[in-house]
Amino acid sequence: MTTELTWLADSLQDTGQWAAVMAHDADGKPIDWDWVRALNLAGGVGAGAGLDLLHDNVDVHELLARDYAIRDRIEAMLADMTSVFMGDFDRNISSFRLARALAYANRRLNDEIALLIERGVRDHLWTVERRFDHGTAVVVLHGIEDEHARDIEDRSAQLSQERSQRRKQLMRQRSSGSQMMQQASLSAFSDDSVLAEKPDVKQVVKPARSKSSHDWREAYLPGRDVDEVLGIDIETTGTNAWRDYILDVGFERMNMSSPQPQDAQVNNIYAEADYAADGAYDQSRLSFGVPARAAVLGNPFILQLTGIDVSKRANEPLFDEWGVMQSALLARLVKQPYVAHNATFEHKYFMANVAGYAEAYRDGNITIIDTLPMSRFWDEESVASEQHPYGDNTLDAYAKRQGALNPSSHERHLGLEDSHIMLVAMRNHLHWLREHNEGPWGAAGRSGVGGKHVGRRTF
DSSP states (O other): OOOOOHHHHHHGGGHHHHHHHOOBOTTSOBOOHHHHHTOOTTTOOSTTTTSOTTTSOOOHHHHHHHHHHHHHHHHHHHHHHHHHHHTOTTOOOOOSHHHHHHHHHHHHHHHHHHHHHHHHHHTTSOEEEEEEETTEEEEEEESOSOHHHHHHHHHHHHHHHHHHHHHHHHHHHHHHHHHHHHHHHHHHHSOHHHHHTSOOGGGOOOGGGOOOSOOGGGGGOBOTTOOEEEEEEEEESSSOTTTOOEEEEEEEEEESSSOOOTTOOOOOOOSSTTOOOTTOEEEEEEEOOOOHHHHHHOOHHHHHHHOOOGGGOTTSOOGGGOHHHHHHHHHHHHHSOEEETTHHHHHHHHHHHSTTHHHHHHTTOOOEEEHHHHHHHHOTTOOOOSSOTTOOOSHHHHHHHTTSSOTTOOOOOSHHHHHHHHHHHHHHHHHHHHHTTOGGGSTTOOSSOBSBOGGGOOO
C-alpha cells in the first residue's frame, strides 16, 4: 500500500473558507487561523514530535502541558466544524478535508500525550486514575509535583465534559424546536377535535414505549419500501473519533423483502463456526493498524473486548491513511442505505476518516438506517428497568429478541459478525412488524426507504 499524505498539507488551503464562516471555536474563543495554517499536520503537531518520549531526556511536565494546550485548541475547533459544515447551505466551504486533517493530527497528538503519561508513571512522577465521565474517557494524574501541569490536565478533562454538555443541550434545543414546528404545521391543517385526541405527555409512564414524533432518533428508522441494504460495523481503539483509530470494518449486504440476487457472491468468512450466511452476501472484513506510538502502549480493554491486540498492529495499513480503500468504502455507502446499530458512532468515524463522506452526506447521497431506535421504539419486549430506563437496546439484546443470536451466545464485537446478527435481526423484526401492521406499516409509518438523508431536508 502506498501512503499519500499530501492531502494533509493541501487541506490548509481551505482555512480561508473556514475563517469566513467560523470565527470562534466551541469554547467561544476566537480562532487563530494563522496558527492553524502553520501546523505540520503530517509531521506532528505535538511538542514532542520526533522525540523518543520513553527514552530521550525530556521535560515530561513541560511537554505534557504544551500538548494538552494544543489538543484543547484543536478539539475546540473540531467540536463545531461538523455543525458548521452541515449548516453551510450556501456551500462557502467546499470540502471537509481540513476537519479530517485536524482529526488525523489530533489522534497522533493524543498518542503522544498517552506516552508522556506513561513516561511519568514509569519515572514515578505520578500515578494514573482512568475513568469515564458522561461517556468521556478521563485520565486523572495523582502526585504531580508541578501544580501548573496538574491544573492544565484537570482543565483539559473539564473542557471536554463542558463541550459534551453543550452539544447535548444544543441537541435538546433542536429537538424542541422541531417539535414546535411540527405542532404548528399540524395546527394549520387539523381541527381541534383531532388535536384533542393527542394524549397528555404527563400520562406517558414508560419512556421505552414513547411514541413521540419529534425524537431525533426516529429520523433513522426504515420506511415501508426498504429492501437492499448494507450492514456495517466498526471496531475502534476507543469512543472518540478525534482521538481513536478504526481497527476493524465488517460489512455485508442483505435484502429485507426481495429474494437474494441470483448472481450474489456469498462469502462464509465469519469468525464463529455457528454463523451462517442466512440471506447475506458480499461479506467482507478489513483490518487496520495503528501508529507505532499507539502500538507501544497497546490497549488491554480492546484486547479483552474484541480479541484485537493493538500492540501487534504497528505494521498494518492505517485506515485514515489509506485513500484508495476509503474511496472503495464510500462507493458502497452511497450505493444503498447503510445500516448500523447506534449508527451515530459509525457516522462520526466516517465523517472524521473517510475522504468524501461528509460531502456526500451533506449533498444527500447517503442514507443511514439505525437498528437501535428500531429496538427502542418498535420492540415491545425491550422492557424498561432501573438499569435500562428505555429498555435493553444493546445489539446483543436486540439480536437475541429477534432470533438472530442464540440466547447462550454473545455479541462478538467484530465488525462482520456484528453486522450479520444486526441485519438478520432487522429483517426478522420488519417481517413481524409488517404482519402486525406496526412500525413502518402502522398509522404513523412512512413510505420510502426511510433513514436520515440530509439532502431531503425532511427531518
